[in-house]
Amino acid sequence: MKPAIIVLNEAALPVAKRIAGIVGGEIHGAASRVNKADIRFDSVSAHVAGLFKTGCPIIGLMASGALIRLLAPHLTDKYSEPPVLAVSEDGKSVVPLLGGHHGANDLARDIAAALVTHASITTAGDLRFGIALDAPPEGYCLVNPDTAKAVMAELVAGGKAALSGSAEWISQSNLPIADDGAVRLVVTDCAVEPGNLELVYAPKTLCLGLGCERGTEPREAIDLAERTFAETGLSPMALAGVFSIDLKADETAVHAVADHFGVPARFFDAATLEAEADRLENPSDIVFAEVGCHGVAEGAALAAAGRDGALAVAKRKSPRATCAIGRASHPVDGAALGSARGTLYIVGIGPGSEKWRSPEVSEMVSRSTDLVGYSLYLDLLGRLAEGKTRHDFDLGKEEARVHRAMELAGDGRTVSLVCSGDAGIYAMATLAFELLDRARPKDADERGLSGAGRRIEIAVSPGISALQAAAARIGAPLGHDFCTISLSDLLTPWPDIQRRVTAAGEGDFVIAFYNPVSKRRRTQLAYARDELLKHRPSDTPVVLATNLGREGETVRVVPLGELQVDDVDMLTVVIVGSSQSRTVETGDGRTWVYTPRGYAAKSDTVIDGKEAAE
Template structure:
C-alpha cells in the first residue's frame, strides 16, 4: 500500500504558475504549495519557506521546487541526515526548461526529472554516475523488486566504477537489459532471489515480489498471533519477507483486523476473493477441507487464496500451516505480483461533506478522500461543484429526492471493492446522508455492507458559513431546526420551536421553505416573536460560498418568509444578539455576546479598587 504523501509543487512567485499547472497535470495527486503574500490560489499556503520545506522533507514528501536549485539546497541542508531515506527533490526552472534532481536521485528523483523534462520539452540534468555509465540506477529498482542491502551500495558502486566485473545469479530483465559488465567469474555479485540471504559490500541482493501469502483466521483473532505465525514460518522456510507481494484471503475476512494488520506489517493492502473463486482452486489444494467448505463455501481459504493470487502459472510452496486461531500458506508466482490486479480490496465508503462547494472551504481530509476515491455518488450538482477534483472519477449522478436510492447504490458499489465517495454539500452529518447510511446498515444487516470500511468527514455547514459571513452570531448557545415536515411531523417541529424560543437560543433554520411548504417559516417567526424583541437580528443567507451568494441582516419583525427559498438559511438571534457596523457604517455585523466584555469590565473595576 503506497503511503507516500502527495507530491508538493513549491511555488515562490506568480511567474511559475504555468509550469506548476503543467506539473500538476503530470502528477494529478500533487498539491501546489504557494508562498503567502506572493502566490495566490495555491492548494496549500505557507509562511516560512525553509521551515515548510524541511517539514515536507522529514515527512518523506516528494518535492518539486519551481525555483533556483540553490534555494532548495540552502533550505533543506539542516534536514539532511540519511541518504537512504531521503525523498526525491527536484528543482525546475520557472519556464520548465531544466529539471535538476537534487536529492533522492535513486529514490525517484532521477526518473522524476526525466519525466518532467519530457513532459515540459526540457532537459533533465542527471549526474548520477551509475546512471551515466551503465544505464541503470542500482539503488532504485523497479516496482516488484526490492534491494535488501542498500547500506552496501556505496562500496559496491565504487568497486564497479573501478572496473570490477559482476556475476549475476537469478533472473531480472531490468538487470539483464542494462550495460553492467557481467561476467561468470565477476568479482562482484548480484543475486535475485526469494531466499532470505544476506548481502555484503561485494554482493547486492534483490528480492522479487513473487510470494503470495494466503491467510485465514477465526473471527477477532489477535493480530499479533497472525503476524508472528507468518514471520516464524517465513523464517523457518528461509523465505524473505521482502519478497512478499500480496496478502490474500476470503472476502468474508475483508474487515478482519488481523488480516489488515498483517498487510500493514508488509506495507501492503490486503486483497480478497469470494468463495466461488477460491473453490476453483480445489484441485490444487494440498489440504482440502469439507469442514471449511460447510462453513464458508470453499474447500480451503489460506491455500486457495495464495493460489488464486499467483494464478495458473504459480504454485504452492508452503501448504497450510496452523496456529491456535490462524492459518497461512505461501505460493510463488512466475512474475512479480501486481496487487492491484489481484482479487479486490476491502470496499470503502467515504461519507463526505464538501461545505458550500468551493475548494477553499473544503477540508484537506475531504479533498484527500475524494482524490483516493474511484467512484463519486451524489446529487449531480454536488459533483459539478467539485470541478477538477471530479476528473478521472466514475460519476454516479442522482436527482433530489432519491436519497435512499443514492445511499443503497453507494453501499452496493463499495461492497464490490470500490473506493466510493458519497458526497453532500455542507456537513454530511447535519440533516444529510450520513445518518441514512447507518440507518440502512442497522435495519438491513447485510454482511457485505457490514464488512465495509466507513469514514465520515465533516464539511463547513450552512450554519457555520452564514455565521462567518455575517459576523459572530453563534457566540453563545444555539440550536438548529429543520422546518421540513416531510420526515418529521409538524407537531414535533412546533414543540421544538417553542422550546428554542423559551430557552432564548440563537436558532438556525434549515429547509425553511419549499415550493409546496410556504407556511412553516411564518409560523416559526410568530412563535419566536412571542419570546424575543421585534428588533432581534436575523441573517438571511443564500447560495453561500458561490458566485451569487447573498447575505442580508434584517430584524425578526421585518423578516419576509416569502423572499426565502430552499437555497436559503435563516438564522434568528437570541434576545442578546446585536448588530454593529464597521467601515464608517457601510458594513453591518451580527454577533451574540458571551459576556467576555462584561467580565473584563468587572475585573478592571476590582483591580482599581
C-alpha cells in the same frame, strides 16, 4: 500524492500547466504574484518545506540554487526524501535535485520528453550502467540498502558483479557481470544474511493465504505468519500480499497481518478459491459447507500465485487462524490481484469554497476512484474531481445516492460520498449508517445492501457547516447555547418540528434553521417566526446567509418581527438570535451580531470558553 508544481510568477504558468498535465500534478502559486492556481500560498519557504516534510513530490519552476537553499535545512534521510526537481521557467532545463532513485529521475525523463528537452540526470549508476542498484524496480525489495553505496563505489571504480539468481533488470543492464566478481548480487525469496559487498534482492513472489475465525485477535494471526516464515526460511520481504476470501474483507486480523508486513490485503470470491481445489494439500468438506470452497488459506495462496505458481508452504494452524504460502514464478503485484476491501469516505466540503475545505477532505477525495453526490457539490470540487468517475444525482435522491456509494465501495473501489457543509449535519453520514443498521444478512433487496456493501471501510471527515460559516461571516451569534432545527417535513412529521420550535423558543436558544423554505413549503418559516415572537423581542436579530463561500454570497440582518418568507430560499441559512443576542456597528459601518456569555458579570472568566471557577 499529486506532485506540486511551484510557480512564483505568471510567466511560468504556461509551462507549469503543461507539466501538470504530464505528471497529473497541481499548480501551487505564490499568492502575491499568481492569480490563478490550484493552491495558493503566502510564504514560499514555509510552503515548500511543508510539502517536502509530507513526502510530496516537488517540481519547482525556479532556479535550482533557490530550491536547494529552501530545502537544505530539512535534508535528513536520503532514503525517505521525495522527488524534487528544478525546471527553468521556459521549460528548457529539467534537473532532478533530490530523490533521483525515488522517482525524480523518471519524472525528469517524462517531463523532458514531453517538453522536447534534456533531463540532466547526474546519478552515477544511471549514467554508467543504466541501473540504480539502490532503487530496484517494482516487484523487488533491496534487503540491505545501507550496503548499496559501497557496492556502487566498487563498480564505478571498475569492479565486477557476480549474479546469483535471476532478474532481467540486472542481467539486461550495462553492469559488468562475471562469475568471479568482487560484488555479489543475490536474488532470492529465502531469508539470507548478506555478506561483504553483497546486495540481496527479494523478489515479490510469495503470497500469504490467510483464514481465520470471526473476531480472531490480530496478534494471533501475526504470530502465526511470522512463525511460518521463520520456520520455513522464507523471507517476509519477498511477500507480495496477504490474501483471503472476500467474506473476510472486514476482518481486523487479516488487515493487521497485511499492515504488519507492509503489503496489501486482497480478497477472492469463493468460486475463485474453489477453482484451486485440485491443487490443495489439505482440502476440507467442512470449509466447503461453510464458505463454498474447500480451502481458504491454501486456495488464496494459490490463486494469488497463479496457475504457473505452486504451494511453497502447506496450511499451518493456530487455535483460530490458518495460513499457507504460495510461490509465483515471477514477481507479482499484490495490489492488482483479487479485490481490495472497499473504502467509503463520507466528506463534508463546507459551503463550497476551496479555502474552507479541510486538507483531510481534499486528501480523501484525491485518493478516491469514484465520486458520488449532488451534481452541484461535485462541480464545486473543481480540478480535484478530474480523473475520477462521477456518479451525479439530483436533489431528493439521497438514499439512492448513499446506496450507490456503498455498493461501489463494496466492489473494492475507493469512493467519496460528497456532502456540502458537514457530512454529519443534515447530510449523508446518517443515511449511510442507517443503511448499515438495517442491512439484511443475505443478498440485497430494494432497501438492503449486498454483503460486500456491508464489509467496506468507512471514514467520516468533517466540514465547515453552514451555521458555522454564517455565524463567522456576521460575528458571533453562536456565542451561547444554540440548536439547529430543520423545517423540512419530508422526513420529520410537522407536529414534531412544531414541538421542537416551541421548546427552543421556551429555552431561549439561538436557533439555526436549515431547509427553511422550498417551492412547495412556504408556511413553516412563518410559523416558526410567529412562535418565537411569543418568547423573544420583535427586534431580535435574524441572520439570513445565502450562497456562503460561493459566488453571489449575501449575509444580512433583519429584526425577527420583520422576517419575510420571500426573503429566504433553500440556499439560505436562517439564524435567529436569543433574547440576549445583540447587534453592534464598527467604524466602517458594518453590522455584527453576537450573543454574550455574561463575561462582564464574571471577572474570573477566561475568554476561551473555560471558566476559572470550573
